[in-house]
Amino acid sequence: MKTDNYDSFDEELRSRALGEDCTLPDGFEERLSNNLGMLPEKKSPRVIHVVRYALIAAALCALLTVTAFATGVMRFKVENGMAILGRFSSGIVFDENLRDYYGNNIAACLEQGASVVINEEGVKAIAPNQTHGVELSVEDGRFILYYQCGEVKGSVDMTEDIRQNGGFKKNISESGYRMNITVYPAEPDDGTEFEGNFYRVKGDAHYPPGYTGTSSFTFDVPRKAAGNCYMNVEPIH
């Protein structure tokens, strides 16, 4: 009987709590909105696997789009207003920001044995197990790039969606654009579902003025990530 009473009271409390409005201080919402409005803009949520992979695509597409600005040879397929960037192992990646994307041969492998290949097969970054690292930044923005090496997954921070940075187009034509990737060990964050070791990657890229078709990532996989690291995006047909 006591349990029934408790259950009943528990339900009553729950019900009353849900039914009560949260009384906020006067002007609270407005002040909060103002504060939110002052935060630097972030275009891409980065929380779940699909979003995480979308960020891989976003980073890569930043590269592709930027390249497209320079060369005009790339385009993404657009369906229902959404650009399907590619298909990773865990699902389709969408990016509603892209509207025009072609996947022509834009590929290459430069330096340190690591490479990103972008062609009809999609986008693939390959990184042998190396100890060389490069740490650069992309203008005022940063990439976030998630990657996987077997069981090992990691990420790159990208606080700003460079594709959305109008100034970047200007930079490409005037001063070029460069990218390198560094992978380094990092502590798992709260709530992580990563398996294996956690690595973080920093990225920077370089496309010279008049760039027409070669891209490169340089990866550093310091330990326990034997074998190739790769990202792969299936082609858009």
Add this chain to the structure above:
Amino acid sequence: MFRAARSLLDSDADAEDAVSKAVLNAWKSSSRLRDAKKVRAWLIKIAVNSAYEIRRKNQKVVYFDEIPDVQLPDEHRYDDLWEAVNALPEDRRTAVTLYYYDGLSVEEIASILSLPEGTVKSRLSRARDQLRQMLKEDSGHENR
């Protein structure tokens, strides 16, 4: 977030500061969130931590004339549950707020408050007993 912060702080203004700070912190550390399903608990945890931080700062200076009068439960009529919850001791108040108002599980609350789950259950149980008494008295007032 506001309620969670308010359950730990003495004023709406401080709770608002905690929420503002939490929003900023959440924004800065958004890349750390790996599971969207946990976003609610994650944000509340940030809010709670912000509230703790503000409380630590506030505790440096306490003016006697700012210490509120303590009202005993049996001398007060509670117009709503939130008011009754706010009359609970802090540890129970926070647990009740997170459990009933924010809809978090015992496990999530334990994680947020860095407590064993058994402690959270115990606090909730005691809070329920106390609330039952307080609200019963409230009801008694209404029936008079």
